[in-house]
Every structure is written in structure tokens, then in C-alpha cells.
Amino acid sequence: MDKNTSKPFINKATALAKAQNYCAYQERSHWEVKTMLFELGVYASEVDEIVCELITDNFLNEERFALAYVSGKFNIKNWGKIKIKQGLRLKNVSEPLIKKALNSLSDAEYFEKIKSVILKKRQTINENEPRKAKYKLYQYALSRGFESDLISYILNNSDLNKM
Numbered sequence: 001m002d003k004n005t006s007k008p009f010i011n012k013a014t015a016l017a018k019a020q021n022y023c024a025y026q027e028r029s030h031w032e033v034k035t036m037l038f039e040l041g042v043y044a045s046e047v048d049e050i051v052c053e054l055i056t057d058n059f060l061n062e063e064r065f066a067l068a069y070v071s072g073k074f075n076i077k078n079w080g081k082i083k084i085k086q087g088l089r090l091k092n093v094s095e096p097l098i099k100k101a102l103n104s105l106s107d108a109e110y111f112e113k114i115k116s117v118i119l120k121k122r123q124t125i126n127e128n129e130p131r132k133a134k135y136k137l138y139q140y141a142l143s144r145g146f147e148s149d150l151i152s153y154i155l156n157n158s159d160l161n162k163m
Contacts, residue, residue, distance in 0.1 A: 015042045016050050023059040027068040031092035033060060066093050066101035074105060078117050081105070083145020114146050115154055 015037055022028060022036055030051060037047045054060040066088060073079040073087060081102050088098045121140050127133040134155050141151040 009041045009043055012042070012046050012050065015040055015046065016053060019050055019054055020057075020059050023054060027065040028060065029065050029091040029093055030060065030062055062093060063097055063100070065091075066097045067104055069093075070101040070104060074110075074113065078113065078144060080114070080141075080145030080147065081110070082147065086145070111150065111154075114141065114150055115158070117141060117144055117146070118151070118154055 018040060019033055019037060023033065033051060033054065034047055037050060038044075042050065051060065069088060069091070070084055073084045079087075085098055085102065088101070093101075118137050118141055121137055122133070125133055125136055127136060138148075138151055138155060142148060
């Protein structure tokens with residue numbers, strides 16, 4: 001079998017039905033839908049038409065996607081704003097929509113999430129020296145996408161050694 005053979009092209013109606021099912025399953029970005037259509041073998045000239053029809057029928061909404069992405073990654077994955085922003089950029093979401101979606105998180109809730117992530121991690125660290133423990137917690141919280149100034153504030157203003 002020849003490895004250079006491309007996928008057969010499918011017709012517009014079939015591609016639209018598959019795209020509708022794809023978008024109905026969960027919120028998708030425009031970029032994800034376009035990528036899926038190209039992988040199906042849809043003609044490039046028809047991809048934009050299908051995307052426009054999905055937007056018209058409210059299967060596809062970039063703002064709704066950004067808000068759902070932020071909510072899911074924050075509440076379920078315990079990600080910080082930096083990591084969420086990076087993920088949205090990888091999905092080719094526009095900067096104004098990223099800002100709007102990130103602003104949907106309340107500051108108090110965000111601060112409490114950082115504290116809970118740090119406290120939960122503190123229970124798993126077996127480090128007697130407070131400086132090393134703080135460093136490990138700081139690095140962990142950074143890897144979760146939280147801002148360094150907020151992490152430092154929490155680490156310096158709470159007693160994590162009593163846990």
C-alpha cells in the first residue's frame with residue numbers, strides 16, 4: 001500500500017453532519033473544528049462555509065468555548081490563569097476573548113484555589129526543612145500555572161508547617 005495516498009474527500013452534507021455531532025458533544029474552538037474537517041478530507045473551499053453554518057446554527061461559539069474551557073480547567077484540573085491562557089492560545093482563541101474568559105474567575109475564588117492546591121501538595125511533601133518545602137511548593141504551584149507573586153504571598157503568610 002502506498003503511504004503517499006491522501007484521504008478521500010467527503011461531501012459537504014456529510015462533513016456538516018459530522019461537524020455538528022463533533023460540536024454537540026462538547027464545546028469546540030473554531031480551530032479544532034477546522035482541523036477536524038481537514039482531517040476528514042473536506043475540500044478547503046468548503047471548510048469556511050461549514051464553519052459559518054455551524055456558527056449560524058449556534059453549534060460553534062468561540063466565546064462560549066473560552067468560558068467553558070476556563071471553567072473546566074480551573075475547577076476540575078486546578079490550573080492557574082497562566083496555564084489556562086497558554087492552553088487557549090494553543091486553541092487559537094483571540095486575546096480579547098481570553099481576557100474576557102479569564103476575568104470570569106472571581107479573585108477570591110482564585111486565591112482560595114491557590115491556597116487549596118498548595119495545602120493539598122504540602123500533605124504529600126516529606127520535607128523537614130521549611131525552606132526546601134516552600135521551594136517545592138512554589139515550584140509545584142508555578143507548574144500548575146499560578147502567578148509567582150500570589151504563590152509567594154501565600155507561602156509567606158500562612159503556616160504550612162503545621163500540616
